[in-house]
Amino acid sequence: MSQPPPRTKRGLPQDTGVSVARTAAAALVVALGIAWMVVYINVAQDGLELTWMGDLLRWNFLIGFLLIFLGLGLAAHPSTPLGRGRGVVVGMLGCFLLGLIWIIVYYITGQELTLPLLKELGQYNLVVGIGFMAVGFVYATKWE
Numbered sequence: 001m002s003q004p005p006p007r008t009k010r011g012l013p014q015d016t017g018v019s020v021a022r023t024a025a026a027a028l029v030v031a032l033g034i035a036w037m038v039v040y041i042n043v044a045q046d047g048l049e050l051t052w053m054g055d056l057l058r059w060n061f062l063i064g065f066l067l068i069f070l071g072l073g074l075a076a077h078p079s080t081p082l083g084r085g086r087g088v089v090v091g092m093l094g095c096f097l098l099g100l101i102w103i104i105v106y107y108i109t110g111q112e113l114t115l116p117l118l119k120e121l122g123q124y125n126l127v128v129g130i131g132f133m134a135v136g137f138v139y140a141t142k143w144e
Helices: 020-044 059-074 086-109 116-140
Strands: none
């Protein structure tokens, strides 16, 4: 049986082992994915500016969502706040609920899509919702 970590005067573990660099990298990758899609929708989609990005068409959404999913997956590591203790439950349930809400909003709005991102993705909204749920399963594997 392993020994628990040494405690300080207040009863908290002495070394939390939280990696600020990994946490910041995960947040940066998620922010980069969001920024990629925002720039594409607002600037490059019409093809007048950033033509190289406009030429990628729907691949921009794949790049953006893959960056978001990668960042959330990086945050599931035990050295980040979302990868340990209650953070795992928060990350898992958050991803599950976000995916479920994404799919429900898509089905409710149907053909009358007014949100720019949902409108552009069309049937691929189901893939995005399932992708968030898949990241939730990554967190579920870390749950003790």
